[in-house]
Amino acid sequence: MKILVCVSKTPDTTAKIAFNGAGTELDANGVQFIMNPYDEWYALVRAIELQEAFGGTVTLLNVGTEANDTIIRKGLAIGATDAIRVHAEPQSALYVARQIAHIAQAEGYDLIFMGKETIDFNGAEVGAMVAELLDLPFISFASKLTMPDPQTAVVLRDIEGGAEELELSTPFVLSASKGMAEQRIPNMRGIMMAKTKPLKVAEPIPAKDLAVAAHFTLPSGKSSVKLIDPEHMEELVRLLHEEAKVI
Amino acid sequence: MEPFDPQVAVVAVAEAVKAQSAQVVILSQSANGRALLGRLAARLDAGSVSGVNALPAVASGFQAAKPVFGGKAQAIYTLTSPIKVLSLAGNTLQPEQTGAEAPVEALSIALPASRIQVRSVSKVEGTVPLPEAEVVVSGGRGLKGPEHWGILEELAEALGATTACSRPVADAGWRPHHEHVGQTGIAIRPNLYIAAGISGAIQHLAGVNSSKTIVVINKDPEAPFFKAADYGVVGDLFEVLPRLTAAVKKYKENRG
Numbered sequence: 001m002k003i004l005v006c007v008s009k010t011p012d013t014t015a016k017i018a019f020n021g022a023g024t025e026l027d028a029n030g031v032q033f034i035m036n037p038y039d040e041w042y043a044l045v046r047a048i049e050l051q052e053a054f055g056g057t058v059t060l061l062n063v064g065t066e067a068n069d070t071i072i073r074k075g076l077a078i079g080a081t082d083a084i085r086v087h088a089e090p091q092s093a094l095y096v097a098r099q100i101a102h103i104a105q106a107e108g109y110d111l112i113f114m115g116k117e118t119i120d121f122n123g124a125e126v127g128a129m130v131a132e133l134l135d136l137p138f139i140s141f142a143s144k145l146t147m148p149d150p151q152t153a154v155v156l157r158d159i160e161g162g163a164e165e166l167e168l169s170t171p172f173v174l175s176a177s178k179g180m181a182e183q184r185i186p187n188m189r190g191i192m193m194a195k196t197k198p199l200k201v202a203e204p205i206p207a208k209d210l211a212v213a214a215h216f217t218l219p220s221g222k223s224s225v226k227l228i229d230p231e232h233m234e235e236l237v238r239l240l241h242e243e244a245k246v247i
Numbered sequence: 248m249e250p251f252d253p254q255v256a257v258v259a260v261a262e263a264v265k266a267q268s269a270q271v272v273i274l275s276q277s278a279n280g281r282a283l284l285g286r287l288a289a290r291l292d293a294g295s296v297s298g299v300n301a302l303p304a305v306a307s308g309f310q311a312a313k314p315v316f317g318g319k320a321q322a323i324y325t326l327t328s329p330i331k332v333l334s335l336a337g338n339t340l341q342p343e344q345t346g347a348e349a350p351v352e353a354l355s356i357a358l359p360a361s362r363i364q365v366r367s368v369s370k371v372e373g374t375v376p377l378p379e380a381e382v383v384v385s386g387g388r389g390l391k392g393p394e395h396w397g398i399l400e401e402l403a404e405a406l407g408a409t410t411a412c413s414r415p416v417a418d419a420g421w422r423p424h425h426e427h428v429g430q431t432g433i434a435i436r437p438n439l440y441i442a443a444g445i446s447g448a449i450q451h452l453a454g455v456n457s458s459k460t461i462v463v464i465n466k467d468p469e470a471p472f473f474k475a476a477d478y479g480v481v482g483d484l485f486e487v488l489p490r491l492t493a494a495v496k497k498y499k500e501n502r503g
């Protein structure tokens with residue numbers, strides 16, 4: 001089984017988000033960068049489990065600069081077989097998707113996995129784009145995947161207020177949400193082995209950035225909280241109706 | 248088209264876009280809307296933004312805003328392609344009746360067969376799904392156990408609200424996973440978010456702080472959630488929730 005896992009780099013979940021003076025980019029000062037948790041905890045770990053069950057390879061793919069090699073090495077330490085980094089500084093989802101599709105077209109993977117979204121831009125767009133470019137089915141927000149045989153998959157997918165169970169054949173693209181797998185912490189042996197695993201750097205294909213996050217703002221903080229006497233909930237109801245106008 | 252498969256739907260929507268020479272396509276910010284968004288953008292070579300939460304501006308180029316970093320910031324995207332594809336977050340725009348007629352035209356488009364078989368769908372009946380809910384009542388570890396959710400559900404029922412929970416509550420199996428809101432759960436932006444027994448950790452706030460009005464009920468006056476709240480009640484939720492439910496019921500009765 002040949003599996004591709006697309007991973008990206010994001011600020012840590014506890015990072016304090018701030019921007020440069022012009023508001024055009026993230027102020028990376030003091031921000032710790034990690035592998036996008038959905039990519040790492042769910043997509044990558046499930047891919048490794050499938051490879052353990054059926055044999056084959058798990059290839060990591062990242063579109064980014066050499067600054068991303070640290071997180072790629074972490075993925076290799078967790079258990080991926082090898083990695084490809086497309087050397088580019090991506091600005092948009094479609095740009096990234098075109099790079100991934102280009103590599104996947106040439107390699108012919110049985111499964112293409114990624115996290116349900118990145119925790120920075122919260123787009124959830126790349127998976128669907130890759131699937132469209134390759135004319136493959138795409139299962140988004142998958143919380144469970146079982147494969148009775150290497151060609152058949154049964155997937156549980158999160159939908160609003162519930163879930164649906166789907167069946168399909170490989171090849172396909174899947175984005176993973178919570179429930180798909182349990183986070184794995186790389187062990188010493190994995191970290192040592194990761195140092196010598198192949199990390200290939202590929203040149204990007206030309207592609208346009210058609211939608212770019214050009215400007216950022218921080219929410220203006222709430223004016224201070226209005227405290228209500230716990231004995232007087234009629235007062236809260238009155239305020240919600242008359243002042244906040246939400247009931 | 249039933250069941251919905253974005254791989255099939257994209258063919259139909261792309262044909263309709265071409266037939267109408269549409270310049271902007273707006274989809275809902277649902278699981279299916281988001282899956283269709285990416286496919287459509289790739290198929291039409293269009294710029295796309297998911298989760299747009301304000302009317303796009305067109306004064307200097309086409310700009311669409313959306314929350315990013317799990318709600319910790321807002322980004323303004325510039326779209327430069329002839330066709331733009333957006334998905335719109337729930338509760339972004341209030342519907343307005345204009346009285347105008349929108350003509351409905353039938354298109355006949357040959358669609359490919361779906362390669363996905365839907366085996367079953369399980370949905371919680373009767374309540375508004377969280378991403379669309381206008382009022383949400385949410386419980387955290389402060390409720391102490393699943394057997395105490397009755398008092399929260401009674402308030403939700405009185406308000407016509409949907410229930411949600413913090414992550415440890417879903418992790419412990421007290422509540423179903425699809426109720427989990429926050430950075431690693433669903434991001435919501437109801438008109439009213441009432442949080443009981445939730446401390447207000449940064450990852451929880453990320454998913455709820457775009458709510459219009461936030462009410463926090465917590466017995467700890469130092470709980471960080473109060474800093475993000477519009478209204479706060481420092482008290483024991485086991486007393487405050489039933490009292491609030493009674494007050495809501497009284498208010499609804501008086502309004503008939």
Ligand SMILES: Cc1cc2nc3c(=O)[nH]c(=O)nc-3n(C[C@H](O)[C@H](O)[C@H](O)COP(=O)(O)OP(=O)(O)OC[C@H]3O[C@@H](n4cnc5c(N)ncnc54)[C@H](O)[C@@H]3O)c2cc1C
Nearest residue numbers: 387388389413414429430431444445446448450451466484
């Ligand atoms: C990577 C990562 C991602 C995460 N993602 C999420 C996420 O998406 N969503 C999320 O919610 N969390 C998330 N978390 C967890 C988050 O950090 C907090 O641990 C979690 O939100 C705490 O849940 P809680 O507020 O229910 O529980 P607690 O922090 O235990 O708070 C319980 C609160 O209840 C109050 N309380 C207790 N008894 C009463 C009473 N009788 N009356 C009134 N108040 C009472 C207490 O004062 C306390 O403030 C994430 C954490 C990490 C590391």
